[in-house]
Amino acid sequence: MVTQEHRIGEAPIIRNNLLLRAEKELSKKKYKRILEIIVITFFALIILAPIINIISTVIANIGEIRTRLFFDILLGDSQWVIMREALWDSFSIAFVAVAIDVAIGFPIAILLTRNEFPGKHFIDFLVDLPMAVPTSALGFSVMMFWGIMGITPGRTLIIFVHVAFTYPYIVRNLKLAIEKVDPLLEKAAMTLSASKMTVLRTISLPLIREGLIAGTILAFTRSLGETGATMICAGLVETAPILVVGLRKQLQLPTASFLSLVLILISLTLLIIVKLIARRNTATSKFWQIHFEWEKFFSKSIFTKGTKILAGLLMTLLVLIPSFYIFSEIRPVEIGVELFGADNKWAYLWSAVVNSFQIGFLVIFIDVIIAIPFALMLEREKWGRVNGILDTILDIPLIIPSAALGFAVFMFWGPAGINLAQPGLGMIIFTHLTFTFPYVVRPIAAQIKNIKIGHEEASATLGAAPLTTFRRITLPAIKNGVIAGMIAAFTRSLGETGATLIVMGADRTVPVLIVDWVEENAFYAAALASVIVILISALLLALTRVFMPKESQRL
Amino acid sequence: MPDIRLENIRKTFDEEKVVAVDEVNLEINDGDFVFLLGPSGCGKTTLLRMISGLIAPSRGRIIIDGKDVTEDPPWERGIAFVFQNFNIFPISVFENCTYALNVQGFTRDYIIEQGERALKIVGLDHRADEIPVGWGNGDLQRLGIARAICSGAKILIMDEPLGSLDPKISAEFRWELRRIIKDHHLTAIQVTHNQEEAMAIGDHIIIMRDGLLLQQDTPEQLYKYPHSLFVGNFLGGLNILEAYISHYEPPNQYSVKVRLGGPKYTLQSQIHKVKLDDNVILACRPEDIYLFHEGYDFERSQMNWEGIVISEGHITDKFLTGKERRYIVELDNGDPLQISKAEVFKYDFDVGDALMIGIFPEDLRIFPYPKNLAKEMDLQ
Numbered sequence: 048m049v050t051q052e053h054r055i056g057e058a059p060i061i062r063n064n065l066l067l068r069a070e071k072e073l074s075k076k077k078y079k080r081i082l083e084i085i086v087i088t089f090f091a092l093i094i095l096a097p098i099i100n101i102i103s104t105v106i107a108n109i110g111e112i113r114t115r116l117f118f119d120i121l122l123g124d125s126q127w128v129i130m131r132e133a134l135w136d137s138f139s140i141a142f143v144a145v146a147i148d149v150a151i152g153f154p155i156a157i158l159l160t161r162n163e164f165p166g167k168h169f170i171d172f173l174v175d176l177p178m179a180v181p182t183s184a185l186g187f188s189v190m191m192f193w194g195i196m197g198i199t200p201g202r203t204l205i206i207f208v209h210v211a212f213t214y215p216y217i218v219r220n221l222k223l224a225i226e227k228v229d230p231l232l233e234k235a236a237m238t239l240s241a242s243k244m245t246v247l248r249t250i251s252l253p254l255i256r257e258g259l260i261a262g263t264i265l266a267f268t269r270s271l272g273e274t275g276a277t278m279i280c281a282g283l284v285e286t287a288p289i290l291v292v293g294l295r296k297q298l299q300l301p302t303a304s305f306l307s308l309v310l311i312l313i314s315l316t317l318l319i320i321v322k323l324i325a326r327r328n329t330a331t332s333k334f335w336q337i338h339f340e341w342e343k344f345f346s347k348s349i350f351t352k353g354t355k356i357l358a359g360l361l362m363t364l365l366v367l368i369p370s371f372y373i374f375s376e377i378r379p380v381e382i383g384v385e386l387f388g389a390d391n392k393w394a395y396l397w398s399a400v401v402n403s404f405q406i407g408f409l410v411i412f413i414d415v416i417i418a419i420p421f422a423l424m425l426e427r428e429k430w431g432r433v434n435g436i437l438d439t440i441l442d443i444p445l446i447i448p449s450a451a452l453g454f455a456v457f458m459f460w461g462p463a464g465i466n467l468a469q470p471g472l473g474m475i476i477f478t479h480l481t482f483t484f485p486y487v488v489r490p491i492a493a494q495i496k497n498i499k500i501g502h503e504e505a506s507a508t509l510g511a512a513p514l515t516t517f518r519r520i521t522l523p524a525i526k527n528g529v530i531a532g533m534i535a536a537f538t539r540s541l542g543e544t545g546a547t548l549i550v551m552g553a554d555r556t557v558p559v560l561i562v563d564w565v566e567e568n569a570f571y572a573a574a575l576a577s578v579i580v581i582l583i584s585a586l587l588l589a590l591t592r593v594f595m596p597k598e599s600q601r602l
Numbered sequence: 603m604p605d606i607r608l609e610n611i612r613k614t615f616d617e618e619k620v621v622a623v624d625e626v627n628l629e630i631n632d633g634d635f636v637f638l639l640g641p642s643g644c645g646k647t648t649l650l651r652m653i654s655g656l657i658a659p660s661r662g663r664i665i666i667d668g669k670d671v672t673e674d675p676p677w678e679r680g681i682a683f684v685f686q687n688f689n690i691f692p693i694s695v696f697e698n699c700t701y702a703l704n705v706q707g708f709t710r711d712y713i714i715e716q717g718e719r720a721l722k723i724v725g726l727d728h729r730a731d732e733i734p735v736g737w738g739n740g741d742l743q744r745l746g747i748a749r750a751i752c753s754g755a756k757i758l759i760m761d762e763p764l765g766s767l768d769p770k771i772s773a774e775f776r777w778e779l780r781r782i783i784k785d786h787h788l789t790a791i792q793v794t795h796n797q798e799e800a801m802a803i804g805d806h807i808i809i810m811r812d813g814l815l816l817q818q819d820t821p822e823q824l825y826k827y828p829h830s831l832f833v834g835n836f837l838g839g840l841n842i843l844e845a846y847i848s849h850y851e852p853p854n855q856y857s858v859k860v861r862l863g864g865p866k867y868t869l870q871s872q873i874h875k876v877k878l879d880d881n882v883i884l885a886c887r888p889e890d891i892y893l894f895h896e897g898y899d900f901e902r903s904q905m906n907w908e909g910i911v912i913s914e915g916h917i918t919d920k921f922l923t924g925k926e927r928r929y930i931v932e933l934d935n936g937d938p939l940q941i942s943k944a945e946v947f948k949y950d951f952d953v954g955d956a957l958m959i960g961i962f963p964e965d966l967r968i969f970p971y972p973k974n975l976a977k978e979m980d981l982q
Contacts, residue, residue: 064707508683
């Protein structure tokens with residue numbers, strides 16, 4: 048029997064283990080306070096300040112805005128009419144696009160969760176991809192595809208392109224909701240002599256209603272706020288975000304502020320609706336006797352299968368083929384001519400790629416430093432209401448149109464505001480920090496939620512200072528979330544057009560370059576740029592799927 | 603070897619709405635193996651977590667080895683905690699085991715030496731390089747214990763360490779655990795739901811209910827002389843008879859008459875001061891009741907039955923639990939009694955049999971009649 052004792056006092060400790068000593072010192076409460084202050088300040092400056100600033104700008108200039116919009120000496124109220132038309136266009140387009148999404152998304156979501164078939168994961172991946180691809184590349188691809196079908200830029204084309212990139216939001220949210228429904232509930236209803244359609248109406252639909260509404264609203268706000276693809280497909284139509292970009296170019300700052308604020312307020316209202324729905328947890332359904340016979344009739348497999356096949360065909364036609372059509376437009380010779388022509392497009396493309404990557408990496412680097420402590424505070428601190436408020440504010444940049452957000456950043460950091468940055472790469476970074484931050488925080492927070500508190504407690508009782516515990520236990524446990532968040536943020540940064548257009552100077556990012564080239568009819572070069580970013584996005588999405596915890600793929 | 607002292611420890615949650623631990627004072631001596639017992643929600647785990655520093659008390663002081671550690675964080679208290687759900691890290695067995703030494707900056711040689719030693723003690727030395735994923739609960743807890751001993755802490759705090767183990771494994775493991783604790787001269791506190799385990803291997807047992815410390819004693823004292831009906835019933839079960847004091851002879855001699863024409867017992871009670879005519883509860887253990895056939899000849903018995911008080915009744919039910927036989931008996935006044943006899947007990951009785959029921963008055967305990975008898979007897 049070993050009865051040898053050891054006491055810490057006599058045992059050979061390495062006294063100058065710098066790392067452990069530093070961790071012990073920095074674990075003290077005062078340093079934690081300092082960190083909290085830094086993180087909250089970052090959050091307030093990066094996300095809240097621009098939005099609050101736009102509100103105060105509008106209030107301060109309300110007289111001028113009124114004159115410009117309604118009583119302009121030369122234009123009368125034509126500015127207001129344009130703005131009203133743009134808002135109406137944005138809304139009606141978003142509404143139609145989302146309606147199409149739901150109609151062809153619902154059967155596909157059921158197919159992808161409840162059925163097994165070869166190639167399912169690949170289809171699943173393809174359906175998600177348009178969400179990750181830069182919208183301007185997607186928009187260009189969609190425009191080229193429908194162009195050969197004879198559809199020219201205009202409202203119809205905008206609707207088609209919006210269907211393509213909002214579709215994944217609907218399918219993904221529906222899938223998450225359907226996965227949560229216990230199939231046994233549906234089976235139980237069937238044993239109680241309910242037909243498939245009756246089960247769908249009385250059991251499944253009420254249970255997934257929240258997922259459906261959340262997905263719908265997300266897709267709606269996304270459509271409402273999109274710039275890049277819309278610019279390519281718009282022709283003469285002006286949606287609200289495009290109008291913001293236009294007003295910014297003409298330096299009509301008060302009017303642009305007003306329109307941005309309108310868009311921000313609409314999005315916030317929708318966000319609040321999502322949050323309220325998320326909080327409700329009961330679902331009820333009414334039984335209308337009258338439906339049963341019809342539902343039984345339509346439950347025949349010819350109808351259920353037929354619906355899925357039809358939805359699959361429509362999805363292929365409206366989403367998949369248009370999104371990736373651009374691959375068939377690659378013409379090496381013509382590309383070569385355009386790229387290495389007199390205006391040296393190759394150099395532009397190269398510097399745009401370098402810019403996009405530089406911005407992306409710098410942004411996720413800053414994001415992740417702040418996001419980890421922020422996610423920990425969000426999940427761990429018991430600040431009562433404050434946590435819920437931070438959580439809601441965190442979603443704001445996801446949901447407001449990026450053009451409006453970009454404009455808000457421009458007004459805050461730029462010459463019209465505190466004048467810390469000029470339009471250009473620096474300001475692009477500020478803007479991208481704003482809307483990528485939630486993408487990094489969300490998956491980390493989801494991972495933190497799943498951490499076993501017991502592991503950290505065990506580590507503490509075994510003598511590890513909190514920072515040592517963080518390094519040895521917490522960080523390895525949330526590693527995947529951190530990686531997934533960084534990839535998601537990078538993808539988002541890489542694909543952004545609207546906000547970048549507003550805050551950029553002479554330097555271009557790839558999505559903006561695509562818009563430029565489409566406008567100057569350099570289609571072959573634009574096709575090459577599109578294919579490059581689509582491939583990069585596909586790679587990033589594949590990586591995300593490896594690392595990302597499913598639940599946090601929500602937005 | 604350190605001792606632990608708690609002074610007026612109180613813990614409330616939800617802005618004072620929930621009182622988890624209420625004014626607990628207790629002292630645990632060097633090298634003692636102490637069990638905390640009580641129904642779910644009695645505050646025993648909360649108390650444990652306060653001692654280890656995982657949560658802070660709302661009031662009171664915690665003193666370890668003469669030093670006030672109330673404000674100290676867990677990593678500076680020199681304790682080791684063994685969890686019910688193990689909390690084994692997803693790293694190798696050896697890294698798990700030597701985690702404490704690693705994070706405190708010991709030299710490499712020392713870590714290897716101590717790690718190998720600790721793993722050997724629990725019999726996991728041949729699995730040092732495995733990642734303990736998919737392990738059985740027994741092995742996970744062996745590692746948990748190895749990790750705790752290897753830390754060099756002299757105080758071992760265990761929250762239902764054997765609670766997730768298969769009952770049979772747990773019954774064997776408890777002796778090993780006691781041996782390890784004694785070999786290393788550790789002061790140990792263990793929360794358990796298993797009264798038998800606490801009785802078997804604990805030096806002391808502390809019974810808690812509703813955040814209050816009810817009694818701290820050796821297992822034998824607790825079993826024989828519970829301070830309250832609840833404690834007595836919680837440890838091993840009690841038969842209770844409603845009675846009143848019919849005669850009192852100072853200083854502590856009582857005659858107690860069971861209600862509804864039941865038997866009368868004359869006994870001494872040290873614990874509870876009760877007055878003449880007071881309503882009381884008489885309690886005794888199921889194994890302290892003797893059964894005799896009608897017409898049993900006490901004179902010719904080889905046993906000494908002197909002083910036994912006999913009353914009459916009949917068997918209403920009987921069953922076998924394996925190592926013992928249980929009879930449910932109804933006294934002639936209608937009071938039911940549970941009686942347990944070792945299975946080798948010579949005589950067997952059948953349901954409906956009339957018989958004599960004998961109790962030695964010294965096996966009876968007097969308790970004042972509680973305000974809420976049902977709650978006192980409720981083990982939840």
